[in-house]
Amino acid sequence: MSEQDRIRWEERYRNRTTPDVSAAEIPAVFAPFEAEFPTRGRALDLACGPGAASVWLARRGLDVWGLDISATVIEQARELAAQAGVGERCRFDVVDLDDGLPAGPPVDVVVCYRFRDSRLDQSIAERLAPGGLLAISALSVVGAGAGRFRVQPGELTAAFAQLEAIAAGEGDGEAWLLARKPAR
Secondary structure (H helix, E strand, C coil): CCHHHHHHHHHHHHCCCCCCHHHCCCCHHHHHHHHHCCCCEEEEEECCCCCHHHHHHHHHCEEEEEEECCHHHHHHHHHHHHHCCCHHHEEEEECCHHHCCCCCCCEEEEEEECCCCHHHHHHHHHHEEEEEEEEEEEEECCCCCCCCCCECCCHHHHHCCCCEEEEEEEECCEEEEEEECCCC
């Protein structure tokens, strides 16, 4: 990520306070599919922001690794996890995903909410354990204007065609996919 982008994200989060524990929830687009998320194992939360999804997953019983470019928001995520009583189940690190996914073991869940970098598609799919769940959403041109980080119609389902789609949607400027890696 460019230094200018890093500074922009730092400034965005620096003026925010740590969210209240009540904000620790699954992203709304995935809420109807809550039962698809496991209650044990490992999770990876890419571009985790203040850690709401990470804390929700930890409360479900998963060990979570949240990654984001902003040191400020990573500190907020750590605070949120501690306030929620799941600090021991959550690890948060500053990582520039432009450098790729950091090495690590297979995970049972990857959450990637409103972040998109197609260069990570293959490594995301490979990181999933057999039967692992991908929950990904991104800004979309469907129902919104074109933009630098907006996906094209069908982009997410095509990018993760090797996974078994559970549900997907596009509209109102957002595209999302919930998919499972086939069991061996």
